[in-house]
Amino acid sequence: xxxxxxxxxxxxxxxxASLELGCNYSYGGTVNLFWYVQYPGQHLQLLLKYFSGxxxxxxxxxxxxxxxxxKFSFNxxxxxxxxxxxxxxxxxxxxxxxxxxxxxxxxxxxxP
Amino acid sequence: DAGVIQSPxxxxxxxxxxxxxxxxxxxxxxxxxxxxxxxxRGLELLIYFNNNVPIDDSGMPEDRFSAKMPNASFSTxxxxxxxxxxxxxxxxxxxxSGVANEKLFFGSGTQLSVL
Numbered sequence: 001x002x003x004x005x006x007x008x009x010x011x012x013x014x015x016x017a018s019l020e021l022g023c024n025y026s027y028g029g030t031v032n033l034f035w036y037v038q039y040p041g042q043h044l045q046l047l048l049k050y051f052s053g054x055x056x057x058x059x060x061x062x063x064x065x066x067x068x069x070x071k072f073s074f075n076x077x078x079x080x081x082x083x084x085x086x087x088x089x090x091x092x093x094x095x096x097x098x099x100x101x102x103x104x105x106x107x108x109x110x111x112p
Numbered sequence: 113d114a115g116v117i118q119s120p121x122x123x124x125x126x127x128x129x130x131x132x133x134x135x136x137x138x139x140x141x142x143x144x145x146x147x148x149x150x151x152x153r154g155l156e157l158l159i160y161f162n163n164n165v166p167i168d169d170s171g172m173p174e175d176r177f178s179a180k181m182p183n184a185s186f187s188t189x190x191x192x193x194x195x196x197x198x199x200x201x202x203x204x205x206x207x208x209s210g211v212a213n214e215k216l217f218f219g220s221g222t223q224l225s226v227l
Binding site for chain 2: 042043044045049090101102
């Protein structure tokens with residue numbers, strides 16, 4: 001069965017530190033990949049997405065993610081985090097029909 | 113458009129009671145999804161509809177859970193009887209089409225607490 005794994009459940013960083021959140025999936029066919037973010041008290045928002053083309057995808061708020069097909073990975077990165085990046089981050093993979101499979105989520109806490 | 117609207121925002125109920133969660137998708141969206149978010153399992157797809165018809169309900173945990181979409185602008189997720197382990201945040205989402213690269217729009221969620 002298709003699955004998505006996020007290895008870090010909780011990450012704590014200081015402001016200005018670099019961020020990388022891991023995401024691996026277990027689907028061998030063509031995939032579309034997403035990162036969603038949920039800020040405290042808010043609903044899920046799309047951060048960035050990959051469908052095809054350049055495997056390095058840039059999203060909002062300085063985030064980017066790299067699709068590495070050979071590693072079945074789609075890691076999220078940001079060179080310098082801010083306190084306002086404190087949130088929960090979800091990686092997701094989609095297949096035909098719009099069905100999204102989500103990872104368990106990674107809680108990011110940024111200390112000022 | 114106001115986006116995907118869910119109600120109530122918070123629901124506190126006692127074990128054994130019936131719970132009904134409501135969702136109004138974005139007008140014109142053909143697909144509607146119900147997700148559940150818990151600390152232990154993260155975000156799980158429960159069921160989704162296309163043009164008001166349930167397409168995949170394999171994520172519905174038990175027969176206590178049921179979902180309906182009587183028309184294009186309204187869906188309900190019902191739990192009867194509710195149990196403490198059903199406590200979670202339930203999200204509704206809609207999309208314009210079922211194409212895999214279509215953007216999903218999420219509602220604000222309903223936080224359910226079953227005592």
